[in-house]
Amino acid sequence: MPSSSPSPSPFPGAPQELLYEGKAKRVYRTADPQVYLCQYKDDATAFNAEKRGSIAGKGEVNCTVSSHLFRYLAQQGIPNHFLAQPSPTEMQVKAVTILPLEVVVRNRTAGSLCKRLGLERGLPIDPPLLEFYYKNDALGDPLVTQDHIRLLKLATPSQVEQVGSLALTINGHLQTFWRACQLELVDFKLEFGCDAEGEILLADEISPDTCRLWDLAAGDDSAPRVLDKDLFRFDLGDPVAGYQEVLQRVLQVVEQQPHPNSA
Ligand SMILES: Nc1ncnc2c1ncn2[C@@H]1O[C@H](COP(=O)(O)OP(=O)(O)OP(=O)(O)O)[C@@H](O)[C@H]1O
Numbered sequence: 001m002p003s004s005s006p007s008p009s010p011f012p013g014a015p016q017e018l019l020y021e022g023k024a025k026r027v028y029r030t031a032d033p034q035v036y037l038c039q040y041k042d043d044a045t046a047f048n049a050e051k052r053g054s055i056a057g058k059g060e061v062n063c064t065v066s067s068h069l070f071r072y073l074a075q076q077g078i079p080n081h082f083l084a085q086p087s088p089t090e091m092q093v094k095a096v097t098i099l100p101l102e103v104v105v106r107n108r109t110a111g112s113l114c115k116r117l118g119l120e121r122g123l124p125i126d127p128p129l130l131e132f133y134y135k136n137d138a139l140g141d142p143l144v145t146q147d148h149i150r151l152l153k154l155a156t157p158s159q160v161e162q163v164g165s166l167a168l169t170i171n172g173h174l175q176t177f178w179r180a181c182q183l184e185l186v187d188f189k190l191e192f193g194c195d196a197e198g199e200i201l202l203a204d205e206i207s208p209d210t211c212r213l214w215d216l217a218a219g220d221d222s223a224p225r226v227l228d229k230d231l232f233r234f235d236l237g238d239p240v241a242g243y244q245e246v247l248q249r250v251l252q253v254v255e256q257q258p259h260p261n262s263a
């Protein structure tokens, strides 16, 4: 058997052809052209893959956390690609054509914003800051303006308007969810795609890889207790333990929610 063959999965929509292997996930076609299967990996990269490593259990944490967040956002009326989580590291999703944009929302200064603009880390940003980056590894995912997006034809002005406004709405919902987990949502990155009907759906993942999360129960603004990929990026602590702690907090919050059919 060729080494790239996926392991057999006992469910309809099992992986067939590998479409794309990214830094964090593998995306497979399934028998249904409208359904893809994402396999989440433990591989970790940072600084445009200059730093590489592995975080044991990360695939399971990110797949499970993302699945719960996509279900929660669907309940809040946010259209997204999530269909099911057939195993701890696998997510069935609606096949979309990903817009080559990373949509970032920031509630506090951190990361590249501080580096680029010379800002101190941890300053509150109100109203939140919305940024677009061109999803292009060769160029290092550069920041782009709406005019750059038009120049490069990365999305139509109406798509940019739609994903920008969705991202700010999602920010409100995610802040509420993460606060219930005793975590502050400092910033996060979203990806959107178009389905077969041309409808825009939230896609990709929402996890400690893509959100900066600071513990509300410990640390302070000048010395936050970090529970996200910055643990790996900057060697701030044990990423394995950090990711597991985020998963446990999410599971606790989800278990407290009334079951949709129990009313
Ligand atoms: N529903 C979907 N349909 C199609 N592609 C998807 C869907 N959800 C996520 N993807 C894509 O799956 C790919 C693999 O994810 P991964 O996070 O590993 O990528 P990555 O290494 O971060 O690379 P990239 O720079 O392409 O984002 C990404 O390009 C992502 O945009």
Ligand SMILES: [Mg+2]
Residues within 6 Å of the ligand: 022, 023, 024
């Ligand atoms: Mg990614």
